[in-house]
Amino acid sequence: MSKRRPYVRPMGGWWKKNPFYVEYMVHESTALFVAAYAITLLVGLVRLGQGEAAWNGWLEAMKSPLSIVAHLAFLVAIAYHAFTWFKLFPLTMPPIIVNGKKLEPEVVVGSGWTAAVLAALALLGIVWRIAA
Amino acid sequence: MAPPVKRQTRKGKHPMSEQKIIEIEVLRYKPESDQAPHSEVYKVPFTDDMSVLQGVQYIKDNFDGSLTFRWSCRMAICGSCGMMINGIPKLSCESFLRDYYPNRITIEALANFPIEKDLVVDLSGFIEKLEAIQPYIIPKEPRTLEQGEYIQTPEQFSQYIQFTSCINCTLCYAACPQVGLNPDFIGPAAMALLHRYNMDSRDGGQAQRMELVASEEGVYNCSAVGYCSEVCPKHVDPGNAVNVNKINAAKDYFLRFLSPKGGAQ
Amino acid sequence: MEIYKADVVIVGGGGAGLRAAIAVAESDPSLKIALVSKVYPMRSHTVAAEGGAAGVKRPDDSFDYHFHDTVGGGDWLCEQDVVEYFVKQAPVELTQLEHWGCPWSRTADGHVNVRPFGGMKIQRTWFAADKSGFHILHTLFQTSIKYPSIKRFDEYFVVDLLEDEGRCQGVVAIEMATGEFTMIEGKSVILATGGAGRVFRESTLGGIVTGDGMALAFRHGVALRDMEFVQYHPTCMPITGLLFTEACRGEGGYLVNKDGYRYLQDYGLGPLQDKPKNKYMELGPRDRLSQAFWYEQQKGRTIEHPVMGSVVHLDLRHLGEAYLRERLPLIYEMAETFMGIDPAKEPIPVRAGVHYTMGGVRVAGNCESSLPGLFAIGECASVGIHGANRLGSNSLTELLVFGKVAGDEAVKKAQSLPPGNSATLLKQAQAAEQRVLALKTKTGGTERVATIRKEMVKSMEDGCGIFRVAETMQANCDKLAELRERFKNINLDDKTSVWNTDWLSAIELDYQLDVAQAMAHSAINRTESRGAHQRLDGPDGAYKVRDDVNFLKHSDAFYVPGSAPRITYGDVKITKSPPEVRVYGAAGEKADQERKASHV
Amino acid sequence: MKTRKRSNAPIFWGLFGAGGMLAALFGPMLVFITGVAIPLGLLLPAGTMSYPKMLAFAQNFIGKGFIFVIISLFLWHAAHRIFHSLHEIGIHAGFGAKLLTYGIALIGTVVSAVVLLRVGF
Numbered sequence A: 001m002s003k004r005r006p007y008v009r010p011m012g013g014w015w016k017k018n019p020f021y022v023e024y025m026v027h028e029s030t031a032l033f034v035a036a037y038a039i040t041l042l043v044g045l046v047r048l049g050q051g052e053a054a055w056n057g058w059l060e061a062m063k064s065p066l067s068i069v070a071h072l073a074f075l076v077a078i079a080y081h082a083f084t085w086f087k088l089f090p091l092t093m094p095p096i097i098v099n100g101k102k103l104e105p106e107v108v109v110g111s112g113w114t115a116a117v118l119a120a121l122a123l124l125g126i127v128w129r130i131a132a
Numbered sequence B: 001m002a003p004p005v006k007r008q009t010r011k012g013k014h015p016m017s018e019q020k021i022i023e024i025e026v027l028r029y030k031p032e033s034d035q036a037p038h039s040e041v042y043k044v045p046f047t048d049d050m051s052v053l054q055g056v057q058y059i060k061d062n063f064d065g066s067l068t069f070r071w072s073c074r075m076a077i078c079g080s081c082g083m084m085i086n087g088i089p090k091l092s093c094e095s096f097l098r099d100y101y102p103n104r105i106t107i108e109a110l111a112n113f114p115i116e117k118d119l120v121v122d123l124s125g126f127i128e129k130l131e132a133i134q135p136y137i138i139p140k141e142p143r144t145l146e147q148g149e150y151i152q153t154p155e156q157f158s159q160y161i162q163f164t165s166c167i168n169c170t171l172c173y174a175a176c177p178q179v180g181l182n183p184d185f186i187g188p189a190a191m192a193l194l195h196r197y198n199m200d201s202r203d204g205g206q207a208q209r210m211e212l213v214a215s216e217e218g219v220y221n222c223s224a225v226g227y228c229s230e231v232c233p234k235h236v237d238p239g240n241a242v243n244v245n246k247i248n249a250a251k252d253y254f255l256r257f258l259s260p261k262g263g264a265q
Numbered sequence C: 001m002e003i004y005k006a007d008v009v010i011v012g013g014g015g016a017g018l019r020a021a022i023a024v025a026e027s028d029p030s031l032k033i034a035l036v037s038k039v040y041p042m043r044s045h046t047v048a049a050e051g052g053a054a055g056v057k058r059p060d061d062s063f064d065y066h067f068h069d070t071v072g073g074g075d076w077l078c079e080q081d082v083v084e085y086f087v088k089q090a091p092v093e094l095t096q097l098e099h100w101g102c103p104w105s106r107t108a109d110g111h112v113n114v115r116p117f118g119g120m121k122i123q124r125t126w127f128a129a130d131k132s133g134f135h136i137l138h139t140l141f142q143t144s145i146k147y148p149s150i151k152r153f154d155e156y157f158v159v160d161l162l163e164d165e166g167r168c169q170g171v172v173a174i175e176m177a178t179g180e181f182t183m184i185e186g187k188s189v190i191l192a193t194g195g196a197g198r199v200f201r202e203s204t205l206g207g208i209v210t211g212d213g214m215a216l217a218f219r220h221g222v223a224l225r226d227m228e229f230v231q232y233h234p235t236c237m238p239i240t241g242l243l244f245t246e247a248c249r250g251e252g253g254y255l256v257n258k259d260g261y262r263y264l265q266d267y268g269l270g271p272l273q274d275k276p277k278n279k280y281m282e283l284g285p286r287d288r289l290s291q292a293f294w295y296e297q298q299k300g301r302t303i304e305h306p307v308m309g310s311v312v313h314l315d316l317r318h319l320g321e322a323y324l325r326e327r328l329p330l331i332y333e334m335a336e337t338f339m340g341i342d343p344a345k346e347p348i349p350v351r352a353g354v355h356y357t358m359g360g361v362r363v364a365g366n367c368e369s370s371l372p373g374l375f376a377i378g379e380c381a382s383v384g385i386h387g388a389n390r391l392g393s394n395s396l397t398e399l400l401v402f403g404k405v406a407g408d409e410a411v412k413k414a415q416s417l418p419p420g421n422s423a424t425l426l427k428q429a430q431a432a433e434q435r436v437l438a439l440k441t442k443t444g445g446t447e448r449v450a451t452i453r454k455e456m457v458k459s460m461e462d463g464c465g466i467f468r469v470a471e472t473m474q475a476n477c478d479k480l481a482e483l484r485e486r487f488k489n490i491n492l493d494d495k496t497s498v499w500n501t502d503w504l505s506a507i508e509l510d511y512q513l514d515v516a517q518a519m520a521h522s523a524i525n526r527t528e529s530r531g532a533h534q535r536l537d538g539p540d541g542a543y544k545v546r547d548d549v550n551f552l553k554h555s556d557a558f559y560v561p562g563s564a565p566r567i568t569y570g571d572v573k574i575t576k577s578p579p580e581v582r583v584y585g586a587a588g589e590k591a592d593q594e595r596k597a598s599h600v
Numbered sequence D: 001m002k003t004r005k006r007s008n009a010p011i012f013w014g015l016f017g018a019g020g021m022l023a024a025l026f027g028p029m030l031v032f033i034t035g036v037a038i039p040l041g042l043l044l045p046a047g048t049m050s051y052p053k054m055l056a057f058a059q060n061f062i063g064k065g066f067i068f069v070i071i072s073l074f075l076w077h078a079a080h081r082i083f084h085s086l087h088e089i090g091i092h093a094g095f096g097a098k099l100l101t102y103g104i105a106l107i108g109t110v111v112s113a114v115v116l117l118r119v120g121f
């Protein structure tokens, strides 16, 4: 009879054990804010479908201090999402090889952030043009 | 080819001789008498050139011969001596006591593996995963020995060479929570090795290996935590291998509806 | 006891063992192979080899050159017929490894590249950066997974050989995870257990390199040949003994003493060369370079360091960071992490350390020992290609060439022999089990494993150093005899079954003491200087020179239970290279030319 | 050799990735526009999101597509991450967890599709 008795350590609370994991959990939790924002938009869309009064009601609700505070929180969380999303690119994307050399991770991440800023500005510009 | 070394080097240079005493707290587990692991603290005299491995050896040689751990090469190439050092998976032969002094240093068996005894973990699951990925050349164009070597251009060489540096130390498994949460997950190092063969211009086995990549034990267990690549002592970037293969597996998943033969079943 | 019936048992999962296993699996897939190793195969010490593997590659090279470099490098103590076979097979095997995926470093046009190495006339060392052994081992291990007939016994520790009807028929091993015994039967047994350098103190070798296979064969009456020849490598890290590969010099590194002087020019290796030149200066053979280090130390021209002791400098600075990172990445990292030195900015302090055992289990050219059915390959074997001094990069190739030979021979055996008598074998295995268990369970002893080990390595270093004299050699023999006695009084801290490394290291120590005795006694009996065995004594210093009249002979050490080994001598096979003066540098070149002239 | 079951994750993972990318590129600015700038009357012209403008936007092909993609992919992105996180904190991947995450995303997708179809072209 074998005297082996391998001991399996429990996983509970693993994410508290290392700052790296804590950060991971934080950036994962931005998903809650993305979901909340998407639902806000969905409600808006439904109201839009219900006619002008309903839509205006939604617009009004968006002005409540609670809503403003919530959206500021969404803004921070989703901006952090964007920040980490591109930061992970060297991990998640195939390496880009230029002249036989792998593009440095800093370059990849930097390009991602730049793209995000440009996309945001473009969006603002388009909205502006449609509105004007 | 080697990526830049991130590791810190010492300012003070050559090891100095004065002896200091460091406290080493070791998580001990004796399967034949202990219900669960417990810690023991040892006071170890050390010099600046001593690695954590040498600290542990000192304990075995002088205090308690029953302390159990794996080691061999002492030069960070055989991959035996991984431990959790202050909670971080590291090769104990290339971690130095001086970097922790005067604080106490805690040592534990690699996380996410069952502990067999003290610092020795059960690696059989990992070895099965290595074997499962078909880690050998499945020739694209077979060649006889008389025909000599395959030609491999620097570009072709650079595609896979990084993923050949894995020493199977399993630090990345200890770093990956998804391995802990689902022990069947094929995991970072095995995927890096799979990717190594897929990317080799001599190999034509990518389609054969897809079944595993795309399976329930495969790449989609990874949630891009990325700590695997962070702790890898050989800069293999196993996390990248896993994540790139998510893309490959997704292509295969959708394309199989289009192509007559399809990918994996 | 568990029983497993194999056709071929291979002990050792290093380069040699894996190559043999693949050879058997390829030539007859119906044979059952048991590959037994005390560590997972990819942890074997082959993993640490840095520089590369020799095999003729360039058009300006030839088998003849490789032959002469090897035989001359071995100070004519080589089996020349075996060397002839070896040099011819070398490129075949290295190409085979390429087909299996080994990432050899390449030239810009995609062909395998070769680098210069010490004692080689033309560059012919195939390399994979400075991790050649690592890549060879992992390639072989991964390739071995392809063959279902290879059953691995990973982390099984072999404690005895089984012998019946006058032939070797299997092994007994401890499953380390449980502490239980397994008998593995086989029609042939191949030992591939690696070297024994851990009987010394400062060495480039991993903790597992304890000479187990040598001791196993020795105890079964097989001779250990040429054990006095222990290679010191000239460029090791002080204290730890970690290796800075010869490729550092192959790539153009300099060795300088405390005055910044390239001292090798004073030791028959000059004149000074700027660029690496084969067989000159830093590319001389290891024995000569280590000896030069010793002389510098005697002359007070080494650098004295309070902790590291006497060192010289390995200077790589002129090669530049980019080149070093490409060609010697491991060396670069090792210098940084272990010593806090940036080799592109500072010279690396180095000293000579134990590196390789030229001797080993005596086998014929087909790798079979005097005990039928028992083969030996790799560093644990003495097949006769290294003689008195191995040339760097010949041993990795040896693993492949002779791994294949032994595999093929074992297949022939397995196909022609009937299965053994299991009952008799089991009885033997059980006796071995009792003997080995007794070491663990016995109480009342007072000696610790670590203490005896420490005294052994110290004594070996003093008695079997780069230069040797009768007095310290005798003291070493006496010390080892004393330690043998004290070993009987050993007491283990750990008496449990699961993963008992206290017990395993005691068994290893037992092996080491046998091997150490074989070395010590072979050394004291050889009253000449040849290759790695250099003496400073004798009447009027008579032993300082080579003595072909009396000692152009292999030494054979035989086990004598409870006593010092018996040493006898055997002939050396000479085919086409009669002994000459062994010279390098300009003198070597001149001798080469003279030889050529006399041949036409 | 062991036969392995093919994972269906590529679908969810693909949606997750697409949503994550959109959220990273446009998320912060969208939140700023709809949740901060418009309600507070900052920066953008008044009436930017007035009923006629928004209705027209929702009736336009591109506008319709944009709204649909943003809402549904944001939801799938979040659902996938939350599903994993539940697993990670020890609430294991059962049917309940799937219903709570992917279920909500599915409902959101269907609802937005229906509304967008109903507002006409």
Ligand SMILES: Cc1cc2nc3c(=O)[nH]c(=O)nc-3n(C[C@H](O)[C@H](O)[C@H](O)COP(=O)(O)OP(=O)(O)OC[C@H]3O[C@@H](n4cnc5c(N)ncnc54)[C@H](O)[C@@H]3O)c2cc1C
Binding pocket: C011, C012, C013, C014, C015, C016, C017, C036, C037, C038, C039, C040, C041, C044, C045, C046, C047, C048, C049, C050, C051, C052, C053, C054, C132, C133, C156, C157, C158, C159, C192, C193, C194, C195, C204, C205, C206, C208, C209, C212, C213, C243, C245, C355, C356, C377, C378, C379, C380, C392, C393, C394, C395, C396, C397, C399
């Ligand atoms: C630092 C270093 C650098 C080197 N560089 C070079 C070089 O550049 N070129 C070159 O040609 N040579 C080099 N060498 C030498 C060469 O690497 C070795 O001689 C060779 O690798 C030995 O291989 P092996 O297969 O015989 O043994 P190893 O690789 O040592 O394998 C021994 C195997 O036997 C097993 N084993 C041992 N005892 C037992 C037991 N009791 N029970 C079960 N299993 C057991 C072990 O587990 C292991 O698997 C170098 C050596 C060192 C140390």
Ligand code: SF4
Binding pocket: B165, B166, B167, B168, B169, B170, B171, B172, B173, B188, B189, B192, B228, B231, B232, B233, B234, B235, B236, B237, B238
């Ligand atoms: S990928 Fe890196 S961390 Fe993982 S086993 Fe290989 S070398 Fe170790």
Ligand code: F3S
Binding pocket: B175, B176, B177, B178, B179, B187, B188, B221, B222, B223, B224, B225, B226, B227, B228, B229, B238, B239, B240, B242
């Ligand atoms: S840590 Fe684990 S989750 Fe993925 S990126 Fe690495 S395998």
Ligand code: FES
Binding pocket: B071, B072, B073, B074, B075, B076, B077, B078, B079, B080, B081, B082, B091, B092, B093, B094
């Ligand atoms: S002892 Fe080999 S990696 Fe540390």
